[in-house]
Every structure is written in C-alpha cells, then in structure tokens.
Amino acid sequence: AQTVTQSQPEMSVQEAETVTLSCTYDTSENNYYLFWYKQPPSRQMILVIRQEAYKQQNATENRFSVNFQKAAKSFSLKISDSQLGDTAMYFCAFGSMGQGNLIFGKGTKLSVKP
Amino acid sequence: NAGVTQTPKFRILKIGQSMTLQCAQDMNHNYMYWYRQDPGMGLKLIYYSVGAGITDKGEVPNGYNVSRSTTEDFPLRLELAAPSQTSVYFCASSYSPGLAGVVDTQYFGPGTRLTVL
Structure with a gap:
C-alpha cells in the first residue's frame, strides 16, 4: 500500500522569503502522479501543482515549484516570494494509475508572517 | 460552472440520527x-x-452508504450517527x-462540517 509522509507539522516564513515543504512517499509502482493541495482557513482544497512521475522535469506554477526525486521518493514544494495569502495547510497527495482515489499526507501548516 | 457543490455547510446531529450529505458537480466528471x-x-x-x-468502498466505509443514480449527484448517507463520525466531509x-x-x-x-453529539 502506498503511504505519504509529511514530516513538518508546522512551518513559518517571513513575507517575500522562500520556504520548502517536504514530502516523501512509498510505492512499488513506476508510473504515478503527485500533487500538492492547499487548504486555507476557508477549508476549500485547492490544487497548487501536479507532477507526473514519468516526467523528469520538475513542475512549476508561477511562484510554486517542486523538487521531484523519483529514486529517493521525495516530492518537496518550494514557495518563492511568500505572500500572506499563502498561509494555509498544505497537503501532499499520491495518485496511482488505475486507482481513483488520492492518498494524502497529514499536512503541513504554513504561516507567512508580515 | 459551479464546480463541485456540497450541502449543508454545517450540521449538528444527535447520536443515532441519520442524514444525507449532498454533492453535485457540473463538470461532467465520471x-x-x-x-x-x-x-x-x-x-x-x-x-x-x-x-x-457503480460505487465502491474506500478506506473507511463503515457507517456510511452512497448511491449514484446520475452523473452529477453523489449523496453520502450516514445511518445511526456516532461521535466517531464527527469530521469534515x-x-x-x-x-x-x-x-x-x-x-x-x-x-x-467546500466541505461539510458535521458534529455528532
């Protein structure tokens, strides 16, 4: 069974600085997808970024980028130029080919301080 | 597009009561x-x-039931609510x-916050 581990329950960063959130996962599959979701205080789950395991190039979405290390089963999220609106819970999730659901980590609570 | 909608947003149930959480999507997702x-x-x-x-169980199905009569709707039924079902759905x-x-x-x-007392 796949598992997703987020080892940082809470993190904080100063506005405009860069922060990296860690995620590791365990799977025996070769093809899969990885996601980062953001959950602000409103509780809405919002997709931040996704990565296909067969792609070597790291995904980027504006200020958000990932460092995907397939051999190490690591999938970290880097947020550049942090903004107050980035304050939220961040969940790493694993998606298996042919399996509908996502496996979520326990989340990292990120606080951006002015 | 409204996306995925859920009702209600909040609900308090007493132990043993039943309720249905509604979910609808307008994106033609299967x-x-x-x-x-x-x-x-x-x-x-x-x-x-x-x-x-067509429905199937996930990791924690006990105490719940679902049905899917249309592409758009997927209600979740709680029978005999218990405090362990207090959660956000x-x-x-x-x-x-x-x-x-x-x-x-x-x-x-957007989620439904359910409290069972």
Whole structure:
C-alpha cells in the first residue's frame, strides 16, 4: 500500500522569503502522479501543482515549484516570494494509475508572517 | 460552472440520527469521491464512484452508504450517527482515474462540517 509522509507539522516564513515543504512517499509502482493541495482557513482544497512521475522535469506554477526525486521518493514544494495569502495547510497527495482515489499526507501548516 | 457543490455547510446531529450529505458537480466528471478529514489529519477515502450506478468502498466505509443514480449527484448517507463520525466531509470529482494512463486532478467541494453529539 502506498503511504505519504509529511514530516513538518508546522512551518513559518517571513513575507517575500522562500520556504520548502517536504514530502516523501512509498510505492512499488513506476508510473504515478503527485500533487500538492492547499487548504486555507476557508477549508476549500485547492490544487497548487501536479507532477507526473514519468516526467523528469520538475513542475512549476508561477511562484510554486517542486523538487521531484523519483529514486529517493521525495516530492518537496518550494514557495518563492511568500505572500500572506499563502498561509494555509498544505497537503501532499499520491495518485496511482488505475486507482481513483488520492492518498494524502497529514499536512503541513504554513504561516507567512508580515 | 459551479464546480463541485456540497450541502449543508454545517450540521449538528444527535447520536443515532441519520442524514444525507449532498454533492453535485457540473463538470461532467465520471469519477466522484467522498473523503473525511479528521483534526490534524489528511483526507481519507470513504466511498467512490466510477459512474452512474457503480460505487465502491474506500478506506473507511463503515457507517456510511452512497448511491449514484446520475452523473452529477453523489449523496453520502450516514445511518445511526456516532461521535466517531464527527469530521469534515469533502466531495470531489475527476474526469479520469488513470485507466487511460492519466491521473486527472480531483476538484473538491467546500466541505461539510458535521458534529455528532
């Protein structure tokens, strides 16, 4: 069974600085997808970024980028130029080919301080 | 598009009561999911559906039932509510689960906060 581990329950960063959130996962599959979701205080789950395991190039979405290390089963999220609106819970999730659901980590609570 | 909608937003139940959480999507997605999120935890899958008339259990199905009579709607039924069912419930949908070689992004509703006293 796949598992997703987020080892940082809470993190904080100063506005405009860069922060990296860690995620590791365990799977025996070769093809899969990885996601980062953001959950602000409103509780809405919002997709931040996704990565296909067969792609070597790291995904980027504006200020958000990932460092995907397939051999190490690591999938970290880097947020550049942090903004107050980035304050939220961040969940790493694993998606298996042919399996509908996502496996979520326990989340990292990120606080951006002015 | 409204995306994924859920009603109600909040609900308090007494032990032993029953209720239905409603979920609808207008994106013509074939897959729909119900997750629960307990405090300090990630989301866990309760049930999912691959299309109208087809449902299957997830990781934590006990105490719940689902039905899928249309592509758009996927209600979750709680029978004989228990305090252990106090949680935030999320409905999600996606176009493809990965059978075609792609794991599509799941789009989430705003959640229902349920308290059982």
